Amino acid sequence: MTAAPPAEPEALDTREPVAEYVTGLQVTRVLRAPDGDGFLWWQRPGSGRPAPLAAPAAHLVPHLPPESGAALLVTPERIGDGLLHRTAGALSVAAWLRDFRPGARQLAAHALASAGRALRELHRVTPPGDASLGVPPGVRRMRAWAYGDGELRRRTLASWGAARCELLLGWADDLVGPDTGESPASPSPPYGLVHGWASAGALIPPLSRGRTALLTGEDLAAGRPELDLGWLLGELAELTWAAPAYDCTELLRVPLAAYGPGPDPVRVGRAAVLRIVTHMQDFATFQGWHDELLDYIAFTAELIDEEGRRAVPRGDQGEQEAP
Template identity: 30%
Template sequence: MEEFETGYQRTAVYRTDSGYLWVRSPGPDRLGGMVEPGPEQRAALTAHTPRGMALRLAEKVDESLVYRVQGCETAARVAFGWQGGADGLERLVSAAHAVGRSLAGLHADVLATAAESSPPAPSRVIRWMSTEQGPRGAAAFHGVLHTHLGPARWRRVLRWCQEFAEPGHADTVLLHGAPSLGSVILGSEGAADCLLTGEEVSRGPAGYDVGWLVGEILEWDMTASAPENTAKRAAARHVGRALLGGYGTLPDTTAVSRAAVLRVLTHAHDFAAYRGWHPELAQYARSLSRLVDETCAGTLLASSGLLQNP
């Protein structure tokens, strides 16, 4: 068995005769429990035939969500621990392309009416930005981020969060809600990869899902910013281009870029609030200022190397 835990969520991985069980449970600081797909959502997702990677739904057991899968390693672990092997990069590129295809199919094929609410992360960030309150290092990061962003950027980011938190959008689709490399389970011994799905199924602009993953890839690039990590940064961009290539024609790139910024901000907030303060969060605050400016200029995806300049 393997376990990892934050104040927001506990995860345990168990080996079974038929594969693995991934068990997610609420952490001590989480407001509310784990949410499984409702009957309409489950029916719609079960009937959907993915175009790329399979979507794996959970079963609710007591206070936990249990996923039955065929792997014990996430794409996030491989990505952030990547040391330059061609095999590992090829695996990540293949998985990213398949996730892009899956998200495109989900957005195109499943009716948005299967979900009623917007993604939960923007509302969580809005509460924190508006009140400064939260456990552990949340208040400290609030002050550092406000200082680095300045009032104008701060108001702009808050407005982006509020727009994503509103359920009505002209381009509303059914969203995965929180696609991430940490929810991509790489199949063991030739088994198929899968994307854990259902906890944050919601509705909103398609760019939100794409941007959520783009933000995670931007973080990979940020954490490999030292000169000796040139190969790792190139790998991150290669994986990001595979994701966008798998998705195909991008939705509104403004929404993609804004969601990417929100993903980086949400992860930094969650680290501060659910694990504690770390000096690296100051670097995140500086990077977020740059990402906000690039988003406002419409250059984020090109500047990050994920798209060619027009």
């Protein structure tokens, strides 16, 4: 998959997409590659996000050979105001998890394992001294919401109480560093290079041949490795809660086992909570209020109280507790 993609946004706008996902945050169009070799995932800012998309730290992403068993960390090309990724698949793991056909779960499990291996290698990268890596955009949006105003925040604080909100923000400070308003250069341990938005929606298994792709670049940032693992597990836990027919409980172990030892399971659970709260906040911001959010408010209160333990499989939580 080395052929050059089309260089003009107009060529991408006028073609019939295989799939299209539109929110106020982002518009994603999936197109067949012109040369017939795979698919193009073109992401552009949504109506509520006027700034162009960029991936300034993409050059830090390592190339992982096929024999590693890791997903290919696919970095984008800048096209117009968006980013273009080339993959071997047209559907993400988020779609496969909702597919009842035989083999769909096995395909998703294989992709999740490859994502765990890829994240392990990404987290081993030591950013150079001149690297400018800020807070992951999702965490930045969550913080802005928590300190801001709006119907969701008012209702959430009325249900949660201020203590839960302060606890959540404290976890964010621990996982990505305090919000100083600056982009730190060459983050020092325990902070290093993180994907920033490791999710089932960014994980693309091949349609027939090729490697699983993890779309990487736009959200690269500084943080603890537990952030990425919790972000991915939080999405699986949320789907299990919101749509029990698609129960993902058995899949929670897969990326953790593939990643291997090292991450603090308590921090992984806390990161899972941050991911679900960020999704709730993004929905309210970019889609508007919906009464379903009342259920999310109650659910996230429970998650905060249990520190996201349901997202970390029993037996993997251990006895360690993060401070």
